[in-house]
Amino acid sequence: MPPSRKAKSAAPPAQPSPAPSGAVTLADIERARMALHGAVLNTDFDHSRTLSEMIGAQVWLKFENLQFTSSYKERGALNRLSHLTPAQKQRGVIAMSAGNHAQGVAYHAKRLGIPATIVMPEGTPTIKIENTRHHGADVIVTGRTLEDAAAAARQMAADRDLYFLHPFDDPLVIAGQGTIALEMLEAVPELDTLVIPIGGGGLISGIATAAKAIKPEIEIIGVEAQLYPSMYNRIKHANLPIGGDTLAEGIAVKTPGEITSAIIAKLVDDIVLVPEAALERAVALLIGIEKTVVEGAGAAGLAAVLCDPGRFAGRTIGLVLCGGNIDSRLLASVLTREQAREGRLSRLTIDIPDQPGQLAKVSAVIGNCGANIIEVYHQRVFTDLPAKGTELHLVIETRDRTHLLQAIDNLRAAGYAITLKGAPVGGAVR
Numbered sequence: 001m002p003p004s005r006k007a008k009s010a011a012p013p014a015q016p017s018p019a020p021s022g023a024v025t026l027a028d029i030e031r032a033r034m035a036l037h038g039a040v041l042n043t044d045f046d047h048s049r050t051l052s053e054m055i056g057a058q059v060w061l062k063f064e065n066l067q068f069t070s071s072y073k074e075r076g077a078l079n080r081l082s083h084l085t086p087a088q089k090q091r092g093v094i095a096m097s098a099g100n101h102a103q104g105v106a107y108h109a110k111r112l113g114i115p116a117t118i119v120m121p122e123g124t125p126t127i128k129i130e131n132t133r134h135h136g137a138d139v140i141v142t143g144r145t146l147e148d149a150a151a152a153a154r155q156m157a158a159d160r161d162l163y164f165l166h167p168f169d170d171p172l173v174i175a176g177q178g179t180i181a182l183e184m185l186e187a188v189p190e191l192d193t194l195v196i197p198i199g200g201g202g203l204i205s206g207i208a209t210a211a212k213a214i215k216p217e218i219e220i221i222g223v224e225a226q227l228y229p230s231m232y233n234r235i236k237h238a239n240l241p242i243g244g245d246t247l248a249e250g251i252a253v254k255t256p257g258e259i260t261s262a263i264i265a266k267l268v269d270d271i272v273l274v275p276e277a278a279l280e281r282a283v284a285l286l287i288g289i290e291k292t293v294v295e296g297a298g299a300a301g302l303a304a305v306l307c308d309p310g311r312f313a314g315r316t317i318g319l320v321l322c323g324g325n326i327d328s329r330l331l332a333s334v335l336t337r338e339q340a341r342e343g344r345l346s347r348l349t350i351d352i353p354d355q356p357g358q359l360a361k362v363s364a365v366i367g368n369c370g371a372n373i374i375e376v377y378h379q380r381v382f383t384d385l386p387a388k389g390t391e392l393h394l395v396i397e398t399r400d401r402t403h404l405l406q407a408i409d410n411l412r413a414a415g416y417a418i419t420l421k422g423a424p425v426g427g428a429v430r
Contacts, residue, residue, distance in 0.1 A: 023171045023259045026213040029178035029206060032079045036179060039108070040074050041067055045187045045318075050289045055305055056313040060188055062180060065294050065324030069103040069131070072180060072322045073167070076202060077104035079176030080165055081112055089114045094162040096120070096153035098146055098249050099128025100323050101167035106137035117162065119153040121146050125249070125327040147254055168202030169257030178206025184318050185214050193315045197300040197322055198222040198231045198271065199251030201260025207320070208267035222264065222271040223304040224251060225279065225296075231256045232271045235264060240273075247279045247334070250297030250323055277341070278303040283331070284338035286321070295326040343401030345374070347393070349419040350411065354380065354390040362392060365414050371407045372397040 043063045051059040064072035081093070092115030095105045102118040109116035116137040120129055122144055133139050140156075143149035157164040166173065180203075185191060194211060196204040208220045224232055227244040230253055246252050264271075282299035285306075286292055301319040305312050339345035352358045359376070366373060375395035383391045398404040408418050 024174045024209050026210055028175040029210045032175040033179045035079050035082045042183050045184055055309045058316040060318050062184055062320045065298055065321045069107050070324040071100035073100040073104035075179055076173035076176035078108040080172045081108050083172050088163045092162050093165045094153050094157045095165040096149040097167050098124050099325055100250055102132040105165055106132050106135035110136040119149045121149040127327050128325050168200030169259050174202050174206045177203045178210040181207040181210035190316050191318045193219045194318045195221045195301040195304055197251050197297050198224050199253040200257045201231055201264055205260040205263040212267050220268045222268050223300040224273055226273040226275045228252045229273050230254055234261055247276055247296030248300055272304050274303040274307055278307050280334045283334050293324050294321045295323045298323040343404040345397055346404050347395050350392040351417045352392050354388055365410050366407055369407050369410050
């Protein structure tokens with residue numbers, strides 16, 4: 001199978017296929033592609049050999065994190081902006097966003113000469129705020145949640161006579177996002193499953209509208225962060241709690257759209273939830289395997305597949321890496337935590353006599369088995385050990401969990417009592 005495919009042409013076909021009924025049609029999405037032509041990338045759609053082997057399926061990745069603003073949101077924003085009246089363009093637009101919609105609106109509004117104001121909730125990653133300002137928008141940070149920011153933006157829109165550009169519950173925005181499906185299916189017609197992140201629902205609504213019209217038998221599976229199951233609750237009539245600090249802040253939406261909910265109820269086959277650890281692992285794998293930086297929301301599709309590989313075995317799967325705007329400090333934390341889960345980075349507590357040369361002895365045991373000491377400090381005060389003893393706290397680097405256990409066994413054989421991440425490991429050797 002070839003490593004990468006693109007649609008041969010960005011121009012839409014002359015005769016769109018029949019479209020499902022609803023607020024958005026395949027014809028709307030074809031027209032959106034004309035509006036986006038030359039201003040938004042037809043991003044690479046690459047086959048991942050390693051992920052395919054891991055999952056037992058054919059996995060294709062749509063690199064929307066490589067758009068100019070590092071997100072698919074440019075598509076919907078530009079399609080909506082291109083349909084404003086001259087008077088609306090002159091007065092300007094206002095949007096609320098946790099980051100990616102903000103950057104898409106700000107960038108294309110500047111290109112088109114339209115004044116833009118963006119309201120962003122508190123807690124939005126700094127990189128998204130600064131990038132939005134860099135694109136020329138007036139940025140206002142207010143509100144604890146996206147819903148609070150939305151209320152503030154709507155009030156400002158009324159007060160200043162600005163056009164409110166919704167991030168997902170707008171047919172033209174949905175149509176713009178749906179152009180992704182046109183590109184994916186033209187490049188790889190044999191796709192039989194699409195696994196798509198859900199926040200407010202604009203992305204999956206557009207993709208499902210296009211994909212089901214072109215290929216009715218294709219399966220569309222939505223993914224939400226386990227902490228924010230808002231669309232899951234609405235579609236499945238559940239009442240799971242919503243809220244918390246999620247890595248996938250781009251899809252941390254408490255109130256899904258009305259238009260999008262209706263489309264999802266009609267066209268999306270299932271919605272699944274993914275825990276935070278799975279999102280972190282997916283972000284780390286995409287860096288390690290594909291050498292691409294993806295934010296938590298952008299990794300949600302891969303996280304869902306990794307959580308249930310049996311469900312997807314043998315399928316030809318399309319995943320959208322929908323955004324790459326992740327704070328560098330947070331990314332470093334994710335990668336370090338993944339190293340800890342894999343047993344490559346571990347914290348040990350070792351009881352030693354408080355005597356000269358003890359650290360050198362411990363270091364020699366660790367070094368002789370090929371492990372590396374990253375951090376070290378002694379704890380003499382806040383410990384239950386006798387006054388002539390001390391706790392030696394180490395962070396060590398090993399190849400994997402097997403190598404870690406080898407290092408621990410060697411320390412035990414040398415007579416040391418070891419605790420790994422607070423859990424006793426075998427007790428002291430006498």
